[in-house]
Amino acid sequence: MSVLLIAEVLEGQLNKDSTAKALTAAVQLGDVDVLCASSGCGDAASELAALQGVAKVLCANDASYEYAIAEPMAALIVSLADKYEHIVFPATTSGKNIAPRVAALLDVMVISEVMEIKGADEFVRPIYAGNAIQTVTTADAKKVMTIRTASFDNAADGGSAAIEEIAAVACDTPVAWVSNEVQKSDRPELTSSSVIVSGGRGVGSEEDFKLIEALADKLGAAVGASRAAVDAGFAPNDQQVGQTGKIVAPQLYIAVGISGAIQHLAGMKDSKVIVAINKDEDAPIFQVADYGLVADLFDAVPEMTAALE
Amino acid sequence: MKILVPVKRVIDYSVKARVKSDQSGVELNNVKMSINPFDEIAVEEAIRMKEAGTASEIVVVSIGVEKSQETLRTALAMGADRAILIKAADTVDTDIEPLAVAKLLAKVTEEEAPGMVILGKQAIDNDMNATGQMLSALLGWSQVTYASKITVDGDTLNVTREVDAGLQNITAKLPAVITADLRLNEPRYVKLPNIMKAKKKPMDIKTPEDYGVDVSPRLTITSVVEPPARAAGIKVESVTELMDKLKNEAGVLS
Ligand SMILES: Cc1cc2nc3c(=O)[nH]c(=O)nc-3n(C[C@H](O)[C@H](O)[C@H](O)COP(=O)(O)OP(=O)(O)OC[C@H]3O[C@@H](n4cnc5c(N)ncnc54)[C@H](O)[C@@H]3O)c2cc1C
Ligand SMILES: Cc1cc2nc3c(=O)[nH]c(=O)nc-3n(C[C@H](O)[C@H](O)[C@H](O)COP(=O)(O)OP(=O)(O)OC[C@H]3O[C@@H](n4cnc5c(N)ncnc54)[C@H](O)[C@@H]3O)c2cc1C
Numbered sequence: 065m066s067v068l069l070i071a072e073v074l075e076g077q078l079n080k081d082s083t084a085k086a087l088t089a090a091v092q093l094g095d096v097d098v099l100c101a102s103s104g105c106g107d108a109a110s111e112l113a114a115l116q117g118v119a120k121v122l123c124a125n126d127a128s129y130e131y132a133i134a135e136p137m138a139a140l141i142v143s144l145a146d147k148y149e150h151i152v153f154p155a156t157t158s159g160k161n162i163a164p165r166v167a168a169l170l171d172v173m174v175i176s177e178v179m180e181i182k183g184a185d186e187f188v189r190p191i192y193a194g195n196a197i198q199t200v201t202t203a204d205a206k207k208v209m210t211i212r213t214a215s216f217d218n219a220a221d222g223g224s225a226a227i228e229e230i231a232a233v234a235c236d237t238p239v240a241w242v243s244n245e246v247q248k249s250d251r252p253e254l255t256s257s258s259v260i261v262s263g264g265r266g267v268g269s270e271e272d273f274k275l276i277e278a279l280a281d282k283l284g285a286a287v288g289a290s291r292a293a294v295d296a297g298f299a300p301n302d303q304q305v306g307q308t309g310k311i312v313a314p315q316l317y318i319a320v321g322i323s324g325a326i327q328h329l330a331g332m333k334d335s336k337v338i339v340a341i342n343k344d345e346d347a348p349i350f351q352v353a354d355y356g357l358v359a360d361l362f363d364a365v366p367e368m369t370a371a372l373e
Numbered sequence: 374m375k376i377l378v379p380v381k382r383v384i385d386y387s388v389k390a391r392v393k394s395d396q397s398g399v400e401l402n403n404v405k406m407s408i409n410p411f412d413e414i415a416v417e418e419a420i421r422m423k424e425a426g427t428a429s430e431i432v433v434v435s436i437g438v439e440k441s442q443e444t445l446r447t448a449l450a451m452g453a454d455r456a457i458l459i460k461a462a463d464t465v466d467t468d469i470e471p472l473a474v475a476k477l478l479a480k481v482t483e484e485e486a487p488g489m490v491i492l493g494k495q496a497i498d499n500d501m502n503a504t505g506q507m508l509s510a511l512l513g514w515s516q517v518t519y520a521s522k523i524t525v526d527g528d529t530l531n532v533t534r535e536v537d538a539g540l541q542n543i544t545a546k547l548p549a550v551i552t553a554d555l556r557l558n559e560p561r562y563v564k565l566p567n568i569m570k571a572k573k574k575p576m577d578i579k580t581p582e583d584y585g586v587d588v589s590p591r592l593t594i595t596s597v598v599e600p601p602a603r604a605a606g607i608k609v610e611s612v613t614e615l616m617d618k619l620k621n622e623a624g625v626l627s
Contacts, residue, residue, distance in 0.1 A: 074538075131541075133543075134506065134509075134516045134518075135516060138510065156537050157519060157535070157536045157537045158536065158537070160502050160518075161506060161516075161518050161519070162506075163503075163506075164471065164501075164502070164503035164504075164505075164506035164507045164510075165506045165507065165509065165510040165516060166510075167472070167503070167507065168472060168475060168506070168507035168508075168510035168511055169510050171472075172472070172591065173470055173471070173472050173590075173591040173592055174471070174472075174501070174503050174507075175592070176500065176501045176502055176503060177500065186595070190500070190600070191390075191399070191498065191499050191500055191597070192384065192390035192399055192497070192498055192499075192500070193390075193497065193500070194600055195389055195390040195391075195392075195399075195599075195600065196390055196392045196398075196399050196597050196598070196599065196600070197597070197598050197599070197600050198594055198596070198597045199594070199595045199596045199597075199598075200592045200593065200594050200595065201592070201593045201595055202591055202592050202593075203591055203592075203593070204591050238514075238515040238545055238546035238549075239515050239516065239517065239543055239544070239545045239546075240543060240544050240545075241541070241542075241543055242531075242542040242543055242544055243541075243542045244538065244539065244540070244541055244542070245533075245539055245540040245541075245542070246538045246539035246540070247539060255537075259625075283626075291555065294556075295555075295556065300539060301521070301535050301539065301540065301556065302535075302536075302537060302538055302539045307497065307500065308494070308495070308554075308555055310537070315625050316619070316623075316625040316626070326386075326387075326389055327386070333600075333603065336625070337619070337623045337625050338603075338606070339615065339619070345608075350606070350608070352603050352606075353606045354603075354604075354606040354607070354623065355606060355607060355608075355609050355615055355618055355619070355623075356606060356607070356608045356609065357608070357609050357611075357612070357615050358608060359612075364612050367612040368612050368615070368616065371612060371613070371616050
C-alpha cells in the first residue's frame with residue numbers, strides 16, 4: 065500500500081520547504097502520491113511533480129480548498145483514503161489543523177510531530193516539550209500523522225511525476241475565510257533559514273527589536289522571538305519559537321535577552337550551534353548554549369552588527 | 374447558551390519532566406500537577422462570555438484520574454458553574470488518547486447540548502494538538518482552532534486564528550468547537566473566597582462505561598527516553614572572541 069502526502073498549498077502557493085521535508089519522511093514508508101489541493105494551484109502541482117520521490121501528484125483545483133479550511137480538506141482526503149495505508153502531513157499549523165480531523169473521521173488515532181520513522185507502524189515523537197522522546201506503535205490499519213519538519217532534510221528536485229486532475233468533493237462547511245493579517249518581510253522564512261537571531265523580553269521594546277533585525281539582516285538570518293517578546297508586542301506571533309510556536313533547527317541560533325524557559329528550549333534546542341547573549345550569568349539558556357556571552361545586549365548586539373560590516 | 378470546557382490535569386508547566394529509569398514513561402508521582410495552561414485560557418474565555426451575557430452556564434469536564442477533581446475545582450473557583458469528572462484511569466500513568474477523549478466529549482456534548490465547546494489547543498504533556506479537531510469531526514460542528522480573538526454575533530463567530538504566516542480571520546456558524554491559543558486572554562487569579570465557594574459547586578462523577586465509550590488505546594508506547602544531551606558549551610569573554618569562535622571553531626560564519 066502506498067502513502068498519501070498532503071502538500072501545504074495555501075492560496076495556490078506551495079510551501080515547498082515543509083512539504084519537501086515531509087516528503088523525505090514519507091518516502092521511507094512507501095510509494096508517495098502527493099495531494100495538491102487549493103485554488104489556482106497548477107504551478108504548485110508542477111513544482112511538486114519535480115520533487116524526487118513523488119510517484120504521482122493529485123491536483124484538486126477548486127475554490128473550496130483555497131485557504132485549506134479543515135472541513136472541505138478533510139472531506140477530500142477521506143474520499144481518497146481507501147487506497148492508502150499512510151496519510152502524512154507536514155506539522156505546520158495547517159497540517160495540525162486538518163490531520164486530527166481526518167483521523168477522527170477514519171476512526172484512527174493521529175500521531176503528531178513524528179521525528180523519526182522506525183517502520184510502517186512505529187514512530188518516534190517528542191512529548192513534554194521535548195523533554196522526553198516517545199516511541200509508539202499503532203494498531204490502526206490506517207496511520208494518520210504529522211511530520212516535524214525540523215527533523216528531516218529537504219527532498220531534492222529532479223523528479224518528473226505525472227499530474228492527475230481530481231474532482232472536488234462537495235462539502236457544506238460552516239466556516240469561511242475572511243482575511244489574513246500577515247506582515248510581509250524580505251527576510252528568510254523562520255523554519256527554513258540556516259541562521260536565526262531571536263530576541264526576548266530583555267530586548268525591552270518594539271523599537272529596540274530593530275537591533276535584533278539589524279543583526280539578522282547582516283547575517284542573512286530570519287528573526288525569531290520568545291513568547292514574552294510576542295506577548296509584549298515587540299514581534300509578531302509568527303516569529304514565536306517554542307513548544308507552542310515554531311520548531312526550528314538552524315545551523316546557528318543566536319538567543320538575545322532570552323532566559324531559556326523549557327517552552328522556548330523546546331523550539332530550538334536541536335539547532336547545530338547555539339549562541340546566548342544574556343546579562344544574567346545564571347540564565348538557563350547558557351545550559352544549552354555552545355557559546356555564551358554574559359553581556360548587556362545593548363552593547364554586544366550593535367558590536368556584532370558592526371563587526372559584520 | 375451553555376458552554377462546555379474540557380480541562381486536563383497535567384504536569385505543571387514550570388516542572389521539567391523526568392523520564393523514568395525503566396523507560397515506561399515520565400515520572401508523574403509526587404510532581405506538581407496543574408490545569409493545562411491552555412485550558413485555563415479556555416475557561417477564562419467562557420467566563421468572559423458569561424460576564425458579557427453571551428453565555429448562561431459553564432460546564433467543565435475532565436477525563437482522567439480521581440484527582441482530576443482538583444483541576445475541576447480550579448475551574449469552578451475561576452467561575453465555572455458545574456463540573457463532570459469522567460473517571461477513566463486508576464493511576465496517573467494511564468492517560469486517555471485524544472480519540473477516546475473526543476468520543477467521550479461527544480457524548481457529554483449530546484447530553485448537555487452546549488452552543489460551543491472551548492478546549493485548549495494542546496495539552497502540554499503529550500503535545501498532541503488533536504482533541505478539539507477530533508471532537509469537531511465527530512460532532513460535525515464548526516472547527517475553529519488556535520483562536521486568539523473571538524467575538525460572538527448572533528449565531529456567527531468572528532475569530533482571529535494564529536497561523537504560521539501570521540493571523541487569519543474567519544467566520545464560523547454555531548454550534549462550534551474552538552481551541553484556545555496562548556494570546557486569547559490572560560486568565561484571572563483565583564481568589565480565596567472563590568476557592569471556598571467552588572467546594573460547594575456540583576460535581577458529577579461518571580465512568581466511560583456510563584457513556585458506552587471504549588477507551589482502550591490505539592497506540593502502544595514502546596519506550597520513553599531522555600532526548601540526547603547537548604555537549605557542554607563554553608563562555609566567551611567578548612564579542613571579538615565570539616565572532617572568532619563562530620568563524621574558526623564552529624565554522625558557521627564566513
Ligand atoms: C503553555 C505555555 C506555552 C509556552 N510556549 C512558549 C513558546 O512557544 N515559546 C516561548 O518562548 N515561550 C513560551 N512560553 C513562555 C515561557 O515559559 C517563558 O515565559 C518565555 O519563554 C520567557 O521569555 P523570555 O526569555 O524572553 O523572557 P524572560 O524569561 O523574562 O527573560 C528575559 C531575559 O533577558 C535578559 N536580559 C534582560 N535585559 C538584558 C540586557 N540588557 N542584556 C542582556 N540580557 C538581558 C534577562 O537576564 C533574562 O534572562 C510558554 C509558556 C506556557 C505556560
Ligand atoms: C505517563 C503517560 C503514559 C501514557 N501511557 C499511554 C499508554 O499506555 N497507551 C497509550 O496509548 N497512550 C498513553 N499515553 C498517551 C495518551 O494516551 C495520549 O496520547 C495523550 O495524553 C493525549 O494527548 P494530549 O493530552 O496531548 O491531547 P491534546 O489533543 O493536545 O489536548 C487538547 C485539549 O483537549 C482537552 N483534553 C485532552 N485530554 C483531556 C482530558 N483527559 N480531559 C479533559 N479534556 C481533555 C483539553 O482541553 C486539551 O487542552 C500516555 C501518556 C502519559 C503522559
